[in-house]
Amino acid sequence: MHELSITESILKIALRHAEQAGAKRITRLNLVIGELSGVVGESVQFYWDMIAQDTIAAGSELHFEHVPASLRCLSCEHVFPMDGKSHTCPQCGESRVVAAGGDDFRLESIEVEDQ
């Protein structure tokens, strides 16, 4: 459900930057999606083709760079993926760990044509 409004935000940001760059067409958008951002890339893609069709971003390609949710051990500094079951360091057994990545959801860059 909420991917529609997120997709609209992506379009707005992309169009603003394309206009500033004097572009005639947007061909590709490079997005970074962290696993902890709560956003589903497939749903964004689904809405994208619908909402971009009457804009200079029509037919553009979405490219997602997925960043996995990871944890860092406060004892041995080992960084390991969150597996949905345990938050204990697999290397040393320490339970004091912190989240170390996967929050981001951003538009990194767009690729445009100027004619």
Place this chain on the structure above:
Amino acid sequence: MTTQVPVVEQIMSANDQLAAVNRARLDKTGVFALNMMASPGAGKTSLITRTVEALKSELRIGAVDGDIATSIDADRVAALGVPAVQINTGGACHLDASMLQTAFSRLPLKELDLLIIENVGNLVCPATFKLGEHRSVLIASVPEGDDKPYKYPVMYRGVDALVLNKIDVLGAFDFDVEYFRQGVEPLNPGLAFFPLSCKTGEGLDAWLDWLRNEVKQYVPGNSG
């Protein structure tokens, strides 16, 4: 010719901008807003009615209740004699900043100290939609199971306080409080934690003290 244009902008900004507008409006009238989130049946409305009953003599409280349909929750809170507004999302799985904005016009904001916002029962979507609140709280409950922080990390990561409701039935469930807390700590180190029972009243005082203190320390435009 194709050229690459760097953007590097966080998405969600449309809602975030509107949330900032909501926050400014709350700050202008000096209202502290609390966003309460939980899965369906965790006890959001029960905790709100308990909180309103305990604090309404010392704070001027208003409530916003988000639900897909019906006004059962707002009616329960309004029965306590405080202004309560129902937002029916019409199927949407979370409140967003624009929905809260429409509720503002139906509330006497100038006459409030504390606005309690009950989000739609859901452990996924409300996490990513800020409303303009000053603090957010997640209400977990014993029957849901102790593995929820591991399964819904996004929700546990973004909140300012965590309530564990229904501790009166701990004996009937295989709920390991230590395992539960170990799931939360990495996501949100040092998170304020309040195990309590809305039914028996056990543990409520610590929660009320926390909220009382947050409202007291609130300086409009200078929090969160």
